[in-house]
Every structure is written in structure tokens, then in C-alpha cells.
Amino acid sequence: MKINYSITKDHTAFHLSLFSLTLLYIWIGLFKFTQVEANAILEIVKNSPFMGWLYSFLSVQQVSNTIGVAEVIIALFLIGGHFNYRMALVGSTLSI
Secondary structure (H helix, E strand, C coil): CCCCCCCCHHHHHHHHHHHHHHHHHHHHHHHCCCHHHHHHCHHHHHCCCCCHHHHHCCCHHHHHHHHHHHHHHHHHHHHHCCCCHHHHHHHHHHHC
16 A cells, blocks of 8 residues: 655645644754753653653753653654654654
8 A cells, every 4th residue: 555645735734733743852852952951851750650760870961861862763753754654653653
């Protein structure tokens, strides 16, 4: 089955929302590499049952960098999903 990803009037909203989501992931992901953002997410991440354990062996900045890398990788999967549906599936799943 061939999936057609050409931009048409019917798909304009989809492509704009995909572009917006990707841009946000890149922007917020890159901001995680700053000390200000690392300190801003400290309490949120520390109290998370899924990610709080990271602080037991990583510093505040390293945890923030790890989250930033994950967000940029998700953005790359969403961009790649425009060309390969499997990458879209992975990027969408990670985005959830």
C-alpha cells in the first residue's frame, strides 16, 4: 500500500499542525540545555514517578539535557515521518 504524502488543500491543516508540533519540540528541547530551564523543571521531574529516579545518578543539568535530547529526537522522528510512515508511527507514539 502506497501512502501519498503530497500536500493538497485537504492536508494543509495536517501539515501545518505537524510543522507546529515539530517546531515546538525543537524549541522546547533546545531550551532544556540552559541552566534556567534545568532549574525550572527540577521540581516537576523530581516528583514524577516516571522520571524522578534520574536524579539519583544524574545532575540537574544532565537530567534536563537528557529530556532535551529526547524531545529533539521526537521532533526528528516527526519530520522523518513525512517520508516514512514507520518513523511517523514511532514519533507519534513517543509524542504521546
